[in-house]
Amino acid sequence: MNKTTFTPFEKKVWLSSPTMHGPELAYVTEAYETNWMSTVGANINEVERITCEKVGCGYAVALSAGTAALHMAVKLAGVRPGDKVFCSDMTFDATVNPVVYEGGVPVFIDTEYDTWNMDPVALEKAFDLYPEVKVVVVAHLYGTPGKIDEIKAVCKKHHATLIEDAAESLGASYKGKQTGSFGDYNIISFNGNKIITGSAGGMLLTDEEEAAKKVRKWSTQAREDAPWYQHEELGYNYRMSNVIAGVVRGQYQFLEEHIAQKKAIYERYKNGLKDLPVEMNPMNLVDSEPNYWLSCMIIDPAAMCKQVRGEQEVLFVPEEGKSCPTEILELLAKNNAEGRPIWKPMHMQPIYRMHGFVTREGNGRAKTNAYISGGTKGADGNPLDVGMDIFHRGLCLPSDNKMTREQQDRIIEMVKSCFS
Numbered sequence: 354m355n356k357t358t359f360t361p362f363e364k365k366v367w368l369s370s371p372t373m374h375g376p377e378l379a380y381v382t383e384a385y386e387t388n389w390m391s392t393v394g395a396n397i398n399e400v401e402r403i404t405c406e407k408v409g410c411g412y413a414v415a416l417s418a419g420t421a422a423l424h425m426a427v428k429l430a431g432v433r434p435g436d437k438v439f440c441s442d443m444t445f446d447a448t449v450n451p452v453v454y455e456g457g458v459p460v461f462i463d464t465e466y467d468t469w470n471m472d473p474v475a476l477e478k479a480f481d482l483y484p485e486v487k488v489v490v491v492a493h494l495y496g497t498p499g500k501i502d503e504i505k506a507v508c509k510k511h512h513a514t515l516i517e518d519a520a521e522s523l524g525a526s527y528k529g530k531q532t533g534s535f536g537d538y539n540i541i542s543f544n545g546n547k548i549i550t551g552s553a554g555g556m557l558l559t560d561e562e563e564a565a566k567k568v569r570k571w572s573t574q575a576r577e578d579a580p581w582y583q584h585e586e587l588g589y590n591y592r593m594s595n596v597i598a599g600v601v602r603g604q605y606q607f608l609e610e611h612i613a614q615k616k617a618i619y620e621r622y623k624n625g626l627k628d629l630p631v632e633m634n635p636m637n638l639v640d641s642e643p644n645y646w647l648s649c650m651i652i653d654p655a656a657m658c659k660q661v662r663g664e665q666e667v668l669f670v671p672e673e674g675k676s677c678p679t680e681i682l683e684l685l686a687k688n689n690a691e692g693r694p695i696w697k698p699m700h701m702q703p704i705y706r707m708h709g710f711v712t713r714e715g716n717g718r719a720k721t722n723a724y725i726s727g728g729t730k731g732a733d734g735n736p737l738d739v740g741m742d743i744f745h746r747g748l749c750l751p752s753d754n755k756m757t758r759e760q761q762d763r764i765i766e767m768v769k770s771c772f773s
């Protein structure tokens with residue numbers, strides 16, 4: 354079989370790296386020169402104001418990370434030790450870990466193919482199985498909004514609090530409304546690889562004034578209004594620094610530009626890969642306008658060569674006319690380009706393997722953890738759940754804003770060569 358060799362990129366092509374423009378430095382310098390080098394200052398006030406305006410939420414509290422914001426959201430939702438919480442399954446582990454910080458027990462809800470997010474049908478099923486559950490955490494993966502209306506309706510019917518993890522989807526909208534404005538308590542992230550960044554940072558978003566006040570207090574060590582350090586509640590050091598906020602403030606004006614660049618990257622991949630037995634991740638949807646954060650692809654079942662993923666190792670058997678995520682990711686890495694596997698579903702992570710997992714068909718457990726078939730069946734011949742199927746056949750392509758058209762063309766040629 355003809356698997357072409359390529360000349361590696363001289364400069365690494367990243368999956369998604371920070372893209373600075375200039376105003377970031379001006380706001381950081383202003384913080385420095387006016388000595389607002391702490392967790393108070395104009396940059397913090399401004400980024401909170403801009404976020405409320407952009408996302409359309411009543412209150413925004415700037416914090417040190419999206420994960421910290423999720424922790425605060427889980428606290429606001431009143432999760433107590435032992436409480437089960439329904440969570441997205443195919444996501445970054447930061448979506449679910451904060452549930453555990455509060456002693457909660459994540460129960461994972463399978464994914465649907467239309468948006469690669471939480472399946473509202475499986476969520477409804479989960480309430481049949483665990484009617485006592487009061488909190489749902491949903492993520493919008495790779496910048497594509499999930500079926501949020503349906504998820505909200507299920508939550509409402511069962512009187513559950515909704516937490517929206519919009520860390521990857523800032524700027525994306527669903528039926529004209531921005532993600533991060535649908536849940537009771539929502540979060541965004543300014544981590545280095547997100548659509549805009551502060552180098553780090555995150556925010557809690559809500560329409561409840563009381564909730565925002567609590568998070569302002571908890572995130573600054575929970576001091577009472579007394580002449581000394583008086584404490585009635587557990588505090589945290591989670592507030593955003595005014596220096597970080599300066600970077601975020603400078604980045605905000607480029608959010609739409611970044612989205613346009615990511616969209617162009619997505620469309621070029623879509624066009625470049627159209628003759629291959631692959632599909633792109635779902636971005637062209639009727640109800641929503643994604644932010645195109647990461648371009649991903651999924652290989653048709655019939656075009657998958659054999660691929661076995663164990664706990665930490667992977668093997669594949671090259672085959673003419675077929676490929677698999679491992680073969681493509683290895684070729685990209687060899688040529689100095691960064692791709693990434695799809696988020697491995699939480700119900701298959703050793704740390705969460707004993708937790709509940711609900712599919713459309715009802716209570717599903719992982720059938721096996723080694724998937725050797727070419728198609729969508731596991732090693733035991735049973736069909737995979739949706740999350741494991743996407744993990745098995747999908748991957749994230751280099752999606753950096755600064756990638757040139759020429760670099761992207763070469764990446765497309767590399768992917769094509771895997772199917773030769």
Ligand SMILES: *Cc1c(COP(=O)(O)O)cnc(C)c1O
Pocket residue numbers: 417418419420421444445447448492518520521541542543544553554555
């Ligand atoms: C990045 C990310 C987070 C965490 O954000 P940090 O700011 O890195 O703590 C949470 N959830 C998802 C889905 C993410 O991609």
